[in-house]
Amino acid sequence: MKKILLNRDFILFSIILIILIAVGFANPLFVTPKSISDVLTDTSILIILALSQMIVILIRAIDLSVASNLALSGMLISLLSTVHPELPVYYFIALSCVIGTILGVLNGISIAILKVPFIVTTLGTLSIYRGLIYFVSDGKQVYSNEFSEDFLALIHVKFLSLSFLFWLAVVVFIVIYILLNHTRFGRNLYSLGGNPDAAKYIGINENKYIIMAYSLSGFFAGLCGYLWVARYSVASTQIAIGFELTVISACVVGGISVMGGVGTVLGCVLGALLIGLIRNALPAVDISQFWQLAISGAIILLAIIINTKTEQRKEKTIMVEN
Amino acid sequence: MSLIPDKPPFKLLDILYKKEFILFVVLVSILIINSNISPYFLDLYNLIDSTFLFSEKAIIALTMTFVIIARQIDLSVASIIAVSSVVLGYTTSLGYDTWLVLLLTLLSGALCGAFNGAIITKFAIPSIIVTIGTMSLFRGLAYSFLEDSYYNKFPKLVGKLGGGYLFGYIPYAFLTFILLAFVFAFILHKTSIGKKIYSIGNNPDAAQYTGIAVDKYTFVLFTLNGLFSAIAAIFLSGRLSSVRPNIAFGWELEIITMVVLGGVYIYGGSGSILGVVISIFILGMLSFGLGLLNVPGVGIIIFTGLLLILSIGFPSFVRTLRRKNE
Secondary structure (H helix, E strand, O other): HHHHHOOOHHHHHHHHHHHHHHHHHHHHHHHOHHHHHHHHHHHHHHHHHHHHHHHHHHHHOOOOOOOHHHHHHHHHHHHHHHHHHOOOOOHHHHHHHHHHHHHHHHHHHHHHHHOOHHEEEEEHHHHHHHHHHHHHHOOOOOOOHHOHHHHHHHHHOOOOOHHHHHHHHHHHHHHHHHHHHHHHHHHHHHHHHHHHHHHHHOOOHHHHHHHHHHHHHHHHHHHHHHHHHHHHHEEOOOHHHHOOHHHHHHHHHHHOOOOOOOOHHHHHHHHHHHHHHHHHHHHOOOOOOHHHHHHHHHHHHHHHHHHHHHHHHHHHHHHHOO | OOOOOOOOOOHHHHHHHHHHHHHHHHHHHHHHHHHHHOOOOOOOOHHHHHHHOOOHHHHHOOOOOOHOOOOOOOOHHHHHHHHHHHHHHHHHHHOHHHHHHHHHHHHHHHHHHHHHHHHHHOOOOOHHHHHHHHHHHHHHHHHHHHHOEEEEOHHHHHHHHHHHEEEEEHHHHHHHHHHHHHHHHHHHOOOOHHHHHHHHHHHHHHHHOOOOOOOHHHHHHHHHHHHHHHHHHHHHHHHOOOEEOOOOOOOOHHHHHHHHHHOOOOOOOOOOOOHHHHHHHHHHHHHHHHOOOOOOHHHHHHHHHHHHHHHHHHHHHHHHHHHOOO
């Protein structure tokens, strides 16, 4: 029982519940099923991106280019849809994923083969991908009336009164849960992050895994490219600017250690939910939107301090027992 | 008995293999190409004025060089600029004396940096994560204080510093950068403080065992980085003569690009001020030249990103190939 109470994911879940109850008292409208389902829909893209970022963080790396990747893939398919509105929506989704994956593979090649450190690579591609959007679009926006109906309709499909976005996030959660916990790929990722040298000695090909992790991150960024454009029905050079930091914050709050090899899929989702909840709850309790950034920053700091404190305590107890 | 010299003998050919030399060649080629393409490039006034575009970032790049050599990174510098600019505008609006306004502005930057340093050293958390957090926190504080309004009144001195020239020729910001570059080069390459910073970057644990107060150095470096962000904030506010919370947005990446392109290893332990200064000129002249050619800002962004990746990727790729052939 004590084990459950001290479990990170459980604590995180409790914090989410407490916030939900507290906000509910201040503004009962916030805890209606309709409003909660809106929060879930609003957080779905963050959940998907946080899960794919987790794969990268597990091997001691970070992908700062996800938001630019998302925006570039989204812009490319939007431009295509204005020229060929007759194409089915699944075609655009697949294409967006393919573009995202290619951009992710480029990151992976630069890191694994050219040996450019991941921070430098993804900082560079963050600018390059973002800059390319201006080139392909001439700096113009694609507005909602320029998309075909089919393109935008899918996002509004509902099942059991929950949105398509939410169910997609659930599917991604299940896929990544299985991938990380029940496949050799996932186990090797954890061991590469936990101890890269040991992992290499037992024959894990580090370069292969780096490229695969980044291509997965790119794949989901591409998927979210479609989702973002369809949800907000606009594609521009500015979409999702700075979102990579929100995604990384979600992972950090969810207990994914940037030192690699530590973190659960459930924790990652809870981290994303907590951040999504706070973003949505602030207006409900009459806190000005201008405070949002400062409060998220404070929460990230608090979360990492608590994370490191608990991790360090564990290390200490091991030393005492010895 | 053969003696091992503590310094390798000087050879002229060795200079050719130095990173700084390669950077210098790149800079000269950019200057030559630029002056051939545009007749307006080699105009002394134009060249001097073009330094306004990078001097403020360059000032922060100096302390950032120290931070990165010490195996740390600071993503919050642009947000500290926002905080300090808001303090600058606010204290001016309260009618304080110029010297007090400047003092409080500098203090606000140093405090933000010290806050970073305290969390990084006290809780032993990687600086990249801490400064991702404080990047939102500081920028958020500027937003919550200023909301959607702005400041446009600053002391006269600030306006003069931001947009003025010494003897009518040399911009104050550029002059400050050059003077500071000499000071920093001296500290890094000629004093024991510099040696200690290199050894911290090479191996923090070993540095700790040899008696270097690693945490103290880290703390001071981050405080210094905050202070220099505040100095940049004074120049920038004076130049723009208007402060909004989104001031200097995205600068942290440009500043890190300046440092890394200058040959400072992102995982610490190596690099030189000379390299960083040359890389600052490369980036500055590149964007100035592309600007004269009417290439939009995004072209420059893409070019900078490519330059950053290739400048590191190409040499290491060649090294790997050569090792395979052996």
